[in-house]
Amino acid sequence: MNRSARSEEHANNFSSFSNRAQCVYQSSRLYSPSARISQSLYHDFFPEYSHRIGGIFLSRVGAPACVVGIEEILALGARKIVQFGSCGILNQPAVQNKIIIPTAAVRDEGTSYHYIKSIDEITAQRSCIDLAAQCLRKHHVPYILGKVWTTDGIYRETLNLIRERKEQGCLAVDMECSASLAVARFRNIPLVQFLFGADNLDCDTWEQRDLTDYGLQLSNYYLFLALELALELARQKI
Numbered sequence: 001m002n003r004s005a006r007s008e009e010h011a012n013n014f015s016s017f018s019n020r021a022q023c024v025y026q027s028s029r030l031y032s033p034s035a036r037i038s039q040s041l042y043h044d045f046f047p048e049y050s051h052r053i054g055g056i057f058l059s060r061v062g063a064p065a066c067v068v069g070i071e072e073i074l075a076l077g078a079r080k081i082v083q084f085g086s087c088g089i090l091n092q093p094a095v096q097n098k099i100i101i102p103t104a105a106v107r108d109e110g111t112s113y114h115y116i117k118s119i120d121e122i123t124a125q126r127s128c129i130d131l132a133a134q135c136l137r138k139h140h141v142p143y144i145l146g147k148v149w150t151t152d153g154i155y156r157e158t159l160n161l162i163r164e165r166k167e168q169g170c171l172a173v174d175m176e177c178s179a180s181l182a183v184a185r186f187r188n189i190p191l192v193q194f195l196f197g198a199d200n201l202d203c204d205t206w207e208q209r210d211l212t213d214y215g216l217q218l219s220n221y222y223l224f225l226a227l228e229l230a231l232e233l234a235r236q237k238i
Contacts, residue, residue: 002018007104013211024073025038027183028185033181039144044065045103048213049108055073055078057073058135059083059085059176061175061176062152062175063110063111063112063150063151063152063176063178063179064111064178064179064182064208065174065182066175066176066179066180067111067182067183070180070183070184070235071183071187074187074189078189080189080191080230080233080234081184081189081190081191081192082191082192082193082226082229082230082233083127083176083191083193084194084196084222084225084226085174085176085196086174086196086198087100087148087174087196087197088150088157088172088173088174088197088198088199088200088201089171089172089197089198089200089201089202090162090165090166090170090171090172090173090201090202091146091166091170091172091202092200092203093201094146094171095144095146097142098142098143098144099130099135099136099141099143099144099194099195099196099225099235100143100144100146100171100172100194100195100196100197101133101144101145101146101193101194101195102124102146102147102148102177102181102193102194102195103123103124103147104118104121104122104123104124104147104148105121105122105124105147105148105149105150105177105181105184106121106147106149106165106170106178107120107121107122107150107152107178107179108149108150108152108153108178109150109151109152109154109175109178110152111179111182112150112179112181112182112183115179115183115185116186121178122178122181122182123145123181124181124184124191124193125184125190125191126192128144128190128191128193128233131192131229131232131233131236132192132194132229135225135228135232136161136194139225141225142173144160144173145195146169146170146172146179147166147168147170147171147172148170148171148172148174148176148177148195149170149172149173149174150175150176150178150179151173151174151175152175154175156193157173157201162201166202172197173201174195176205177193177195183195187196190233190236191234192229194226196218196222197209
């Protein structure tokens with residue numbers, strides 16, 4: 001299957017944080033309905049949004065690099081994480097025009113096995129799933145809850161494997177979800193995730209769609225959702 005690798009490029013401005021981005025918010029400031037984004041975001045990655053200060057960074061592609069980033073920001077003091085990015089679609093009718101909130105992930109990568117016992121799947125924290133769903137409903141954003149397939153081998157997403165994962169109930173395929181859930185469980189921190197569809201694997205011939213623009217067409221929309229989720233997460237005692 002001739003499928004392009006997802007980008008690892010750094011973002012050049014605020015709206016570029018869309019392909020494999022994560023927003024980390026600390027709840028040290030009082031909430032206010034007003035919102036302002038710091039103009040110095042590109043330089044220090046600590047925006048102010050609704051009178052809260054947090055950090056934003058662009059995660060690297062793939063489970064090992066992504067988990068390195070999570071471990072390092074936790075060492076720097078992060079305590080709550082919102083993670084979002086693109087995925088390949090495995091069930092087009094179910095996810096069409098919807099944000100995906102992962103409830104579980106098939107662990108077809110190696111990193112997660114360094115953090116939790118060897119089981120085939122890992123589930124997301126129920127409170128984080130509920131928070132994400134509640135926030136998306138608040139903003140009238142269509143979404144779907146479901147399982148995803150996390151893999152290390154993007155060029156080995158064969159037709160047989162795709163068929164098998166669909167039979168397991170997977171809505172999409174990504175490269176970080178299961179490992180991120182594993183490190184979050186190991187470090188005992190809340191991690192809220194959402195995914196948006198890029199390329200489509202639920203067809204006879206792979207459809208590239210907007211994979212190569214890294215989600216830039218809707219990047220402000222995705223980042224807004226991440227910031228709103230971060231605010232909700234900051235207010236919750238999870």
